[in-house]
Amino acid sequence: MTEEFHRIRRLPPYVFAVVNKAKAAARAEGADIIDLGMGNPDSPTPPHIVAKLVEAVQDPRTHRYSVSRGITGLRRALAGYYDRRFGVKLDPETEVIATLGSKEGLANLAAAITSPGDTIMVPNPSYPIHQFGFIIAGAGVRSIPGTPDDEMLRAIDRAVRHSVPKPTALIVNFPSNPTAELASLDFYKELVALARRHEFFILSDLAYAELYFEGEPPPSVLQVEGARDVTVEFTSMSKTYSMPGWRMGFAAGNQRLVTALARMKSYLDYGAFTPIQVAATAALNGPQDCVDAARTLYRERRDVVIPGLEAAGWKVPSPRGSMFAWAPIPERYAHMGSLDFSTLLLEKARVAVAPGIGFGEYGDGHVRIALVENTQRLRQAVRNIRTFLASDGNHSSASPEAPTPQVSA
Structure with missing residues (x-):
């Protein structure tokens, strides 16, 4: 033993x-x-978000089990954020799910969609959960370059053509942790075309979308036409609103992947504490200064x-x-x-x-x-x-x- x-x-x-x-x-x-x-x-964490948490926690009805998919208002708020920020319209009932931070969402999605022996493409270097979530689930990892350019696209194409079994998914993370690389919308267009052609999923980690310093705001993969056919994207409240310990994140996009994650989570958790979800809703819907x-x-x-x-x-x-x-x-x-x-x-x-x-x-x-x-x-x-x-x-x-x-x- x-x-x-x-x-x-x-x-x-x-x-x-x-x-x-x-x-x-x-x-x-x-x-x-x-x-x-x-x-x-x-x-x-900004005072108005903390105040909403305090207000919500005073209501004893919020002390009961919550909803693993996220309360309706929170999912609507995330859909509203995507509409305002990216011009992407999401169905909060079928294309959005709340997670206990993006890290939990990625790990549980990996468990939901991975069979032992699957191959997943992951940039190297990359945030550890991007590969270890799938390794825990039994997959093998094929490393690819982490810079969003033609070399990365060529490496993905080679990986798909020469890996056995063919990779089922690709992780991308821009702005990147750890490298701070940013991707353009043109890069995402090429990436989506590649994913649709070779039939693999794109799992985008957009946790740092609001931390940019020059030029245009970082885009979402979901802005690309047809991206929802192959893409789910993870976001987080942690960095944007200084809420790391609150453990609140989201997955949005491809309905099949969101449904798979929802089913997995329904067996594992009852969602974040309701007052946290209420406060996160206030953060997304409230002033953005x-x-x-x-x-x-x-x-x-x-x-x-x-x-x-x-x-x-x-x-x-x-x-x-x-x-x-x-x-x-x-x-x-x-x-x-x-x-x-x-x-x-x-x-x-x-x-x-x-x-x-x-x-x-x-x-x-x-x-x-x-x-x-x-x-x-x-x-x-x-x-x-x-x-x-x-x-x-x-x-x-x-x-x-x-x-x-x-x-x-």
Whole structure:
């Protein structure tokens, strides 16, 4: 009875635990660690959303079981958001379902539509649930490039033609976690045409749709004509409204996929606590100046970190969206890999970042920096890194090796 359970064997050790352990040890010794590792919004949820939660929770009728698909008003509110933002009209009864965050929705959809041995196409690097939701469900994963361009389209075409069995679905995530890449509507048009031609589903993670800093707002795949034939899209309240702990998200689009997810969820949960759903409805239907403020806040933070790191000698591409910077490891530390470099940065600069290896093997040349501290703390982080880079000589790897992992938000 000592053999590990089958599905657990398919999950690698949690590499971010190495950084977390070092971070906890440093804090226990009194060190001031600036944590830019987890994508955990630090801003409070807007007051009008909290007020609606408080109001709803006073009604004892809301204390009973809710609805796993989401209350009617919430599904209508999400459909209203898609109409306003993307010009996409959804049927809230058949094409929208509420989820316990987009992560739960993706995992349960994977369980609903996956047979053992199926092949799923996933960008590498990518947010861990994109591949591990399907791995848990018994699928195999075929990695493809994560940049929304012709190379990615060609890789998808090759994967479909040369994989056995033929892939059943493709994950896309733009703006991307971790790379901050944005996709154009023209790219989505090519992608939908490819999916319709080869008969695979597109599962789009649009959690960062409202965090963009220049140019046109990021589009939805569902804006493309015919996309609903092959696409379901996941959105989340977590980043847009600073509601990460509320665990409220959605899936919308292809009726067959939404129905499959609804059936799976009907066996597993009764939906989010009703007052949370009521408050989420108020967020979607109410004033959106809080969304503009969040966008401005992350832009200001980006504009502190990126120029500051460049002045320190670490050139990092400036993200056009998301709440992350995808930072190539400085050349003199590139041999270390992302886990050892992250550990060194924690030790020497007192700054925690996410090792890129946690998002897939092709992320190992980068670390992910989350813009989740105020500008004063971010400036301190930049000063610490500048001092470290200026004074540090060549270092070899000092942290323990770890297998390819998954990481948190």
